[in-house]
Amino acid sequence: MVRHVKATTASFGPDWIPKPGRRVASRVIDGRALLLDPAEDRVHMLNEVGTFIWSLVNERRHSVRDLAGAVAAEFEVDDATATADLYEFLDGLLAQRFIDG
16 A cells, blocks of 8 residues: 655645535546536546546545555556655645545
């Protein structure tokens, strides 16, 4: 599993379970997730990796540690890379209020 975590300014840890924000609606179209925040009147399109992560976040039961392991396995990257990239991605979603916990 994930052993090394790059230093981050994230306000969450490996046991945190991210969940979609209450106001956020999402759809997957042509293999890409679209996140809509009606209160802010904006749409955010995710790439393949983001869509994979979003599908797991949408299940509301996977910790950050679990998500990092799933990313490493699915995209055949090392744990440290998967973890660092995941933290950066989740930091962005959290800052934009697409997720909360």
